[in-house]
Amino acid sequence: xxxxxxxxxxxxxxxxxxxxxxxxxxxxxxxxxxxxxxxxxxxxxxxxxxxxxxxxxxxxxxxxxxxxxxxxxxxxxxxxxxxxxxxxxxxxxxxxxxxxxxxxxxxxxxxxxxxxxxxxxxxxxxxxxxxxxxxxxxxxxxxxxxxxxxxxxxxxxxxxxxxxxxxxxxxxxxxxxxxxxxxxxxxxxxxxxxxxxxxxxxxxxxxxxxxxxxxxxxxxxxxxxxxxxxxxxxxxxxxxxxxxxxxxxxxxxxxxxxxxxxxxxxxxxxxxxxxxxxxxxxxxxxxxxxxxxxxxxxxxxxxxxxxxxxxxxxxxxxxxxxxxxxxxxxxxxxxxxxxxxxxxxxxxxxxxxxxxxxxxxxxxxxxxxxxxxxx
Amino acid sequence: xxxxxxxxxxxxxxxxxxxxxxxxxxxxxxxxxxxxxxxxxxxxxxxxxxxxxxx
Numbered sequence: 001x002x003x004x005x006x007x008x009x010x011x012x013x014x015x016x017x018x019x020x021x022x023x024x025x026x027x028x029x030x031x032x033x034x035x036x037x038x039x040x041x042x043x044x045x046x047x048x049x050x051x052x053x054x055x056x057x058x059x060x061x062x063x064x065x066x067x068x069x070x071x072x073x074x075x076x077x078x079x080x081x082x083x084x085x086x087x088x089x090x091x092x093x094x095x096x097x098x099x100x101x102x103x104x105x106x107x108x109x110x111x112x113x114x115x116x117x118x119x120x121x122x123x124x125x126x127x128x129x130x131x132x133x134x135x136x137x138x139x140x141x142x143x144x145x146x147x148x149x150x151x152x153x154x155x156x157x158x159x160x161x162x163x164x165x166x167x168x169x170x171x172x173x174x175x176x177x178x179x180x181x182x183x184x185x186x187x188x189x190x191x192x193x194x195x196x197x198x199x200x201x202x203x204x205x206x207x208x209x210x211x212x213x214x215x216x217x218x219x220x221x222x223x224x225x226x227x228x229x230x231x232x233x234x235x236x237x238x239x240x241x242x243x244x245x246x247x248x249x250x251x252x253x254x255x256x257x258x259x260x261x262x263x264x265x266x267x268x269x270x271x272x273x274x275x276x277x278x279x280x281x282x283x284x285x286x287x288x289x290x291x292x293x294x295x296x297x298x299x300x301x302x303x304x305x306x307x308x309x310x311x312x313x314x315x316x317x318x319x320x321x322x323x324x325x326x327x328x329x330x331x332x333x334x335x336x337x338x339x340x341x342x343x344x345x346x347x348x349x350x351x352x353x354x355x356x357x358x359x360x361x362x363x364x365x366x367x368x369x370x371x372x373x374x375x
Numbered sequence: 376x377x378x379x380x381x382x383x384x385x386x387x388x389x390x391x392x393x394x395x396x397x398x399x400x401x402x403x404x405x406x407x408x409x410x411x412x413x414x415x416x417x418x419x420x421x422x423x424x425x426x427x428x429x430x
Contacts, residue, residue, distance in 0.1 A: 033405075034405060035403045035405060036403045036405055036408060037405045037407075037408020037409065038405075038408065038411045039408060039409055039410065039411050039412075039413075040408065042411060094414065098414055098415075100419045100420070101413050101414055101415070101416055101417070101418065101419065101420060102413060102414060102420060103420045103424070103427075105424060105425075105426035106426060106427075107426040107427070107428065108428075138381075138382075138385045139382060139385060139386070140378065140382060141377070141378025141379060141380075141381040141382035141385075142378065142381070143378075143381050146381045146382075146384070146385050149385070163428075163429070164429075167428070227414075228412055228413065228414045229411070229412055229413060229414075230413055230420075230422055231413030231414070231416075231418075231420030231421070231422060232413075232420055232422045232424045233424070233426075235424045235425045235426070236425070237425035238423050238424055238425040242423070243392055246396055246399070246400070247392075250395070250399050259429060260429045263429035265421070265423055265427075265429070266423060266429060269423050271400060271401050272400055272401050273396060273397060273400040273401060273403050274392070274393055274396045274400070275393065275397070275403060276403070276408075277422070277423065278422040278423070278424075279422075279423070279424070279425070284389055284393070287385060287386065287389055288386065291382050291385075291386055294378070294382060295379075295382075299378070300377065300378045300379035300382055301377050301378070301379065302377060302378050303376070303377050303378075304376050304377065304378070304381065326425065327425070330425060330426045330427075330428075331424075331425040331426045332425070335424065335425040335426050336425070336426060339426070340426060345426065347426070
């Protein structure tokens with residue numbers, strides 16, 4: 001459908017809508033910069049870019065994993081690996097030379113971390129939305145994503161309350177690949193995974209369409225911008241849990257007795273405005289960016305799906321599990337898989353393996369839960 | 376009901392969360408904000424991330 005297919009009055013209305021959307025988003029970033037500081041306005045714009053790139057190029061994480069498992073189509077995963085490799089090539093030297101100013105997404109591998117990643121992989125296939133995907137889906141009017149999102153946030157908060165107990169089950173020492181050797185190990189490992197998915201994939205499936213190459217370039221550039229501006233890699237889960245924690249605290253519950261929220265860094269986040277929290281700003285930007293692209297394409301008029309009650313119940317439970325499990329796994333597909341691997345954390349690789357195994361079972365749960373026709 | 380209704384409801388909800396938080400959290404001060412870029416600022420990274428254990 002092209003703009004030329006509309007009558008002149010319709011085209012004027014469409015262009016006015018688009019101009020209004022762009023102005024409104026730029027105004028929002030300006031207001032945040034004026035109220036909180038230029039860095040925070042820029043982070044909102046980076047989040048907006050993530051949302052626009054993910055929705056505009058239809059780039060995701062859950063969908064490509066599903067395509068690989070069900071149809072042996074490797075292109076989406078190869079685009080993910082390309083984006084991670086591009087970030088790693090720049091991020092490793094930056095992290096090595098700017099010690100202290102920049103931090104990676106580094107966490108230890110542990111029993112709860114691996115189990116959390118497995119559950120996250122299954123749950124993200126049930127709702128067909130990962131951390132970033134749930135935000136994009138909700139922002140573009142997908143009812144499943146919109147219902148899963150608040151429960152994702154609640155789950156993330158609940159996971160934070162119990163994180164100490166879960167990590168106490170056992171963790172290995174922190175392993176971080178760094179420097180030239182660490183980068184070489186990471187790139188070789190990414191290449192080996194790429195070779196494996198190409199080998200397992202259908203013949204000719206490894207050829208990346210232009211859309212996915214552009215998406216990988218855009219996501220990598222935005223992830224690096226996130227690192228350089230915020231001093232930390234792209235993440236999603238922390239911001240969602242913080243929103244609920246602030247609501248709970250606002251309702252009169254004292255969180256100072258909880259080890260997670262009593263920790264100085266988290267206590268400071270609880271007291272400070274969301275407009276100064278990195279992941280909250282990028283999450284808000286992703287919601288707005290996905291909305292902007294959906295409205296730009298006139299893709300908001302589609303009717304909502306008619307799903308059975310058990311499907312909506314499954315979405316609520318899967319949303320809770322997404323949040324809870326990603327908190328235990330020290331991140332979702334963004335904070336652990338994408339940012340973890342691209343900044344040298346071994347836990348990113350462990351997350352990838354466990355979540356991919358969970359995805360295998362999550363895909364099989366979807367038809368049983370009424371979320372798609374049984375095959 | 377279509378996707379527009381859901382998308383607008385999500386955005387209104389997000390704006391509502393930010394607005395409610397503005398009244399309850401520490402007053403914003405753009406003059407005390409960190410430099411535009413963390414890289415080259417000379418300041419230690421201080422944001423919170425999902426991969427970081429509580430500290």
